[in-house]
Amino acid sequence: MPELPEVETVRRGLAGALVGATIARVVQRRADLRFAFPQNFAARLAGRRVEALERRAKYLVAVLDGGEALIMHLGMSGSFRVEDQPIGAFHHPRGAPGPHDHVLFLLSSGATITYNDPRRFGFMDLAGRDNLADYRFFANLGLEPFDPALDGPALRAMLAGKAAPLKAALLDQRLVAGLGNIYVCEALHRARLSPLRAAGTLTAPEARRLVAEIRAVLEEAIAAGGSSLRDHRQTNGALGYFQHGFSAYDREGAGCANKGCGGMITRIVQGGRSTFYCAACQR
DNA sequence: ACCAGCTCCTGCTTGC
DNA sequence: TGCAAGCAGGAGCTGG
Structure with a gap:
């Protein structure tokens, strides 16, 4: 969705x-x-x-x-x-x-x-x-990605001590609210962070990088009218076109687009859902 | 308190 | 070509 x-x-x-x-x-x-x-x-x-x-x-x-x-x-x-x-x-x-x-x-x-x-x-x-x-569904929501209060230290603090994989932590709406499977994959790829990393092990520079890439990918996607995989349409019926901007999601087998990386995007399953990432450069 | 798994529902894609 | 299984962008809830 x-x-x-x-x-x-x-x-x-x-x-x-x-x-x-x-x-x-x-x-x-x-x-x-x-x-x-x-x-x-x-x-x-x-x-x-x-x-x-x-x-x-x-x-x-x-x-x-x-x-x-x-x-x-x-x-x-x-x-x-x-x-x-x-x-x-x-x-x-x-x-x-x-x-x-x-x-x-x-x-x-x-x-x-x-x-x-x-x-x-x-x-x-x-x-x-x-x-x-x-409101019952808002009371437990975490920070908006564009909330100025969300910065590297804030993200690192909310992940501190968590053994859960980084991918799962970013999908948890109680921490950062609004990310889903696609944009978590994209942000982690851009930030060169492994979705398998224990969330609590992020360093300060890594957390800062991740916040920046989350915002960047969301901004680009909004500018493109979102991503249309199957169902999403803009309200005038037009398709979004950010799916053409994906660097990891749904790109199994494609070459990694990160600068200087000759790796390949692979698909794994985490929590029953597909994760796309490059094992060569995402650490 | 945390976490994995199940569940709701339809429809498109994939593989035999 | 046909059919069935598998999979999909979410997230509340249950049971361990």
Whole structure:
């Protein structure tokens, strides 16, 4: 699914249509996604004005007037599309909602925002807007990668004493929030750090390097509109293209692109998930 | 407190 | 060509 860059791309794509708009009606086409929708979900959104659209880790947060915020997570396969025409049986360009179109937001502007999610690992929820830090899925999240508080010493401190592999530690949303399998692989490759390293063994220079490469790869990916492997689309339907910028992820057998390294990218499995790295230069 | 493994679900890719 | 197995960007939860 969308990791931080994909969610940020979606946020930027939705913001133009959503921020300042009023939700005229919500069509909720099934009772649950990953979780059941909150009670009276559609009714609680009707008539609300969207004051801001924010991102926390891989979550989207639409701040509404009236005291609530709409929390949205795209899971593995969620996407939004924005269309200028209201969806109706005879008015929508495609005639009607398609397969896996689970939620439709009909805005008073006439635009329609549709949430599509084949695997249904995503979810939507409502929470009090004034105490979002206490929201159950936010309370344990770690630092945002772009939070100035995340620097080499801070990262090293949070990894101190951890025997878990570096790869697993970076996927742990309680430490740094927003990274997923792709960008962890990419950041470790760029920083020339082995995904197998015990997290607690990072030196100060290594931690500093890793923070810098995490930020660099996320920035580049956001600029490219995210990575489209299978499901990710920007809200206008366009593909992201950062997958062409991968140096390790999904490149098993390819030559290592790191300067001066003649190694090859290999695939291993950690915690049941693929890790791509160069054993020659990632130490 | 920590960690590995399981689980939710669909659909694309791979290999026989 | 057909079919089944394997695998996928997440992450909460369970049991050890």
